[in-house]
Amino acid sequence: MNQERERLRHGVWKKWGPYVSDRQWGTVREDYSENGDAWHYSTHDMARSKAYRWGEEGIGGISDDRQQLCFSLALWNHKDPILKEIFYGLANKEGNHGEDVKELYYYLDSTPTHSYMKMLYKYPQAPYPYQKLKDTNARRTREEPEYELMDTGVFDHDAYFDVFIEYAKAGPEDILVRITAHNRGRRAASLDLLPTLWFRNTWSWEEHSYKPGMGLGNGGIAVVHKDVGVKTCFFEEGGEALFCNNETNPHRLFGNDTPESFYKDGVHEHVVHGLPTVDPRRMGTKAALRYALYIPGRKSRTIRLRLSPRDLEAGAYDAFADFDEVFAARIREADDFYADLQQRVADEDHRLIQRQALGGILWNKQFYYYNVQQWLAGDPAKPKPPESRLSGRNYDWKHLHNDDIISMPDKWEYPWYANWDLAFQCVTLALVDLDFAQHQLELLTKDWYIHPNGKMPAYEWSFNDANPPVFAWATWEVYRMGKEAGGGRGDREFLEGMFHKLLVNFTWWVNRKDTRGHNIFEGGFLGLDNIGVFDRSMVLEDGILEQADATSWMTLFALNMLRISIELSHANKRYLDMSSKFFSHFLYMAGAIDIMGDGMSSLWDREDRFFYDQVRRFDMSTVRLKVRSMVGLIPLFAVDVIDRRALNSEPEFLRHVDWFLENRPDLLALVTRWAGEAFEDRHLLSLVRDRRLKSVLRRMLDEGEFLSPSGIRSLSKAHEEEPYLYAHTDRTFGVRYLPGESDNDMYGGNSNWRGPVWMPVNYMLVRSLHRFKDFYGDRLRVPHPTGSGEYHDLGEVARDLSLRLIGLFARDASGRRKVFGRREKFQTDPHFKDYILFHEYFHGETGEGLGASHQTGWTALVANLIQMHWDI
Structure with missing residues (x-):
């Protein structure tokens, strides 16, 4: 058995992983405002000085599964006005398409136990164009494309650093860290690398709470925490240890006249401005190791660290003696793990795409903490929230207490779970970690997640919204995949447990979303932002x-x-009634x-x-x-x-x-x-019967309607010249085909279902066509594309759609990838062209990636399509 497969049998290997968010500012959890304006209550500018209540953020961050001790990388190019500790992006109303990260980073690889992980962050050597990105996007209309970091010109002459962050575990809590910075430019340039270790602030919210600490010892930073296994951060020579505390700076944020201390932004103030804001005693709850590097053109530098359960005072110990050997072994085992999965995937480029998609979805795990009752009432050691809060957002979800590792859609754009996203994510996760996929599905049916009335929580902006009820579909898919992998034996205990909770949720839908009792449902917008003539959630x-x-x-x-009840009835006839x-x-x-x-x-x-x-x-x-x-x-x-x-x-x-x-x-x-x-x-x-199926497919496979070169559009192209108009009371609403970004902000941000290609519903169409093929065989053939005169059975249509969707990412005959669109550097530069971003959706004509750029949630379903394509 492959070593990674063996480790998967022992959950202890997952205690440490990429559980730090890419963004904590601007989230509902950190919002204590009167009007529920989360994006303005905590901002990017405030983030470096504000201790968070409910979670932590960082670049390439890892933590234990309780997020008690965190580690991530900060950087400074000696030109930026701030230390680069977190990713920058636009808030909801900033720019023509808000809620958008303005950085270039890639999650390249991970094993399911995170025994090996790798990411890449691209850091310009010029001053980071914060204001230019903000101002240019603010001037653009919704009819214009987003203004991205690549458009600012900071990468034009290769004056940037490629910073690779790698982790390899020597044991469950023995983590090796390797950070390699490549100067891609011709000229030498300065770069400060600041690997940072800190405790999540758990002590400021209640009086007399336990407060951990850390301090400098001989060759390492000693970590003192009653519940954390890691005891020492060992580092090599050349690193200057800087200490402060993960506590809010009241002077900067609120102008409070309180005694000076070494606050959360102490390292930033010291490194960038030379201020005496780090503790000279070299102790605190946050520490950074400053490596001031001067890297010649086209050269690289590497620094090494080790987070170890070994006590710093336990005697002589060479933390780096086996460092390279452990890294080589973990990389080899990761290669073996994916080689086993991809043994039938013959195309090298398909293997690269699939591995990066799976690496991305594994990196997008996050410790998600949200106790709604406490959030509503406030903390004992802090001022009470405004009274409006008790009747505002999520007030009727007081039972909800989330305190788990959860797969996120995207840890910057969507650093919170959404239940239909999660269902699709589990189908991809099941390719590499069946137990985790099952656990994620079970999680949302626990009593402290699902509402007592049977409703599943949607997402933190409004747990009451209705997402499409796809958990039963995902449950069966994950069970089926496990049964196939197990040689015909599936996890019936998982299936039976899910069935009972899904029955409660099914009853909620029947009782709450079928107003007239006619089996016709009114689910609301159902996650399909902007697709309707009007907001489908409005009364x-x-x-x-x-x-x-x-x-x-x-x-x-x-x-x-x-289907589930029939499966369960084979062992228990009582399920026949169901x-x-x-x-x-x-x-x-x-x-x-x-x-x-x-x-x-x-x-x-x-x-x-x-x-x-x-x-x-x-x-x-x-x-x-x-x-x-x-x-x-x-x-x-x-x-x-x-x-x-x-x-x-x-x-x-x-x-x-x-x-x-x-x-x-x-x-x-x-x-x-x-x-x-x-x-x-x-x-x-x-x-749909035979004739009706053919009628729907005739439209779906029409290149003038739904069929694009890259999959099925979410809105018919026929509405490009003929928008649909609807008069309601004193207003007229309209829907027009938009292959790219939306021209309205019905749901804010940058989401659009008015024409682009979306992976999850395309994946469902492919799966459905295969099911129809299972019944009809080659007896039912349809013109594909419509009007072409070429007839295909439904399995052939499904395979073609799969290849169109895979073709969003795969190199074409000229070596170009549709996902990269018009950006030439992405297409041809050797340091860009094989690093893939998994976008939220794709242009309905060109296939260019749009929306959230690290949406390795449901877009990671391309990994399943690749597996399916080569298995058939």
């Missing part, structure tokens, strides 16, 4: 919004629960989306032969919102194939099916292939 004065996507997601939920229940739910929902009965219109438009949302007014009249968008493609997701042979031993379930055949043949004939003759003992359960 309408004259009716309710009935949603094709919400109803389809719920139908998929029912199908997944049916199988019958979810079979019924599926049929009622599927029937409702097609024809609601009682003279009410369906969500299927017979003229356009497409699914749409509609407004149902209180007088029961309807207005169909004819926006051809991903909303109308999501019904394709609700598909499964049931093997009749697996049900022959389940006569009770079959009797239930027979009852439907006799009493509701309209439903069976409408939405399934159950009533007809099974094909090779398989039955199809789907929202």
Whole structure:
């Protein structure tokens, strides 16, 4: 067995990992304002001087799994006005597309136990253009592209440093650190590297709290903490030890007249301004080792450190005797681990993309701490929060107490979990760490996460928002992957535990999001920012919004629960009742989306032969919102194939099916292939029959509508020349196809579903097409692309879509990558062209990466697509 696989069997190897956030400022947790303006309550400018309550941030940071002791890298090029301790980016309203990091860094590699990790930070030698980035973006309209760091010219003549940060574990709590700075320019340049060690501030919030400490010894920094295994940070000669305290500077932030002390920004003030702001006793709760380097052009320098459980006073010890040997071994074991995973991936570039995607998603783990009850009430040793807080954001989630390592979508843009993002992330994580993927799914169903009413928390900005209910789908996918990897044996204990919690969540959806009890759901915006004609979460004065996507997601939920209950019934026949229940739910929902009965219109438009949302007014009249968008493609997701042979031993379930055949043949004939003759003992359960499936696919595979060179667009290109308009009360709303960034700020930031390619829903389409292929084989062929005259079976269509999506990142025949877009240096420079960013979404025409630039959450699904492509 590969050594990394062996380590995965022992959870202790995961105690230390990349659990420090890329951004803590501007988060809801750190917001104690009256109006809930998190982006202004704590800012980038305040960050170096403010001790955080709920978490820590840093560049390439690691910590223990309680985030008690943290380590990261700070830098200074002798020209910047501030020490580079954290990543810079624009706040929500700063610029035409806010909430955007303005740095260049790459998470290149990680094993699942973090026994080896590697990242790259690109640091300009010129003064960092903070103001230029802010001012230029502020002047640009939403119709113009974002102004990025590369656009400022700081990399034009290679006058920058490539700083590689690597970690290798000699043991669970014995961590070797190697930092290598390459001067890519022709001229020598100064660079201060300041590896920094600090305790998360846990002592300022309650009186008489335990306060740890650290101090300088002979050859290392002694760490004193009652709960942290690491006791010493060993460092080589050349490092100047600087100490201060991880405590807020009240003089700078609030103008308070309090006794001077050595505050959190003490190292910054000392290094940049030469002030006496570090403790001359060389002790405190934060320490930096300053290596003042002068690196010749085209040369590099390396510094080495070791975080060790060994006591500094335990006698003679050479912390670096086996350093290079341990690093070489961990790198070799990481290579072996990925070679085993990629043994069928024959394309070298595909292997590079997959490994970086997996490395990125593993780096995006974070210690996430949020006790809502305490956050609302305030801390005993601090002033009480404003009264408005008790009836403001998340006030009805007092039970929620998050205190765990969680996979983030992106630790700068989204340093908080979102439940549908997390579901997709788990499907990718299962490729390399099945136990962690299962744990993440289980986590959000714990009593201190899920609401007592059964609702799952959405994200910290509003736990009450509804994300698409994809946890049952992810649960089955992760179980299935584990079963395949286990030679046909799956983790039934995991599956059964998830089923019971998912049943509670399913009930919440049925009771809370189906206002009229007709099996048509109103989920709100459902994560599809900007895709609707108006904000789909807003309360309408004259009716309710009935949603094709919400109803389809719920139908998929029912199908997944049916599949899980059938699997569980093989060992426990009591689950057959649940199988019958979810079979019924599926049929009622599927029937409702097609024809609601009682003279009410369906969500299927017979003229356009497409699914749409509609407004149902209180007088029961309807207005169909004819926006051809991903909303109308999501019904394709609700598909499964049931093997009749697996049900022959389940006569009770079959009797239930027979009852439907006799009493509701309209439903069976409408939405399934159950009533007809099974094909090779398989039955199809789907929202779309043969003709309807062809109709939807005809639009989806039309290059003038949804089909782009890089995948399926989220909005039909037909709306480019013909925007959809909707008059509501005294306002007219419109939707227009936008292949790139959004031209409105309905949900703020830079998110846009009005045309770009999004990986998660494309992945779902690929998986659905393969399921349809499992049933139809080559009996159903469709024109692809529409109008081309070339016909393909649905498996061939799925494979083509996969290659288009992989092609976002893969080198084309000329060696270019679509994700890099127009930036020539990214395309051709040897120090850029093979370092890949996994963006939030992609331009609907060119495939250029847009939005969050380290979205190795759901965009990491490209790793699954690569695996699927080479496995088939």
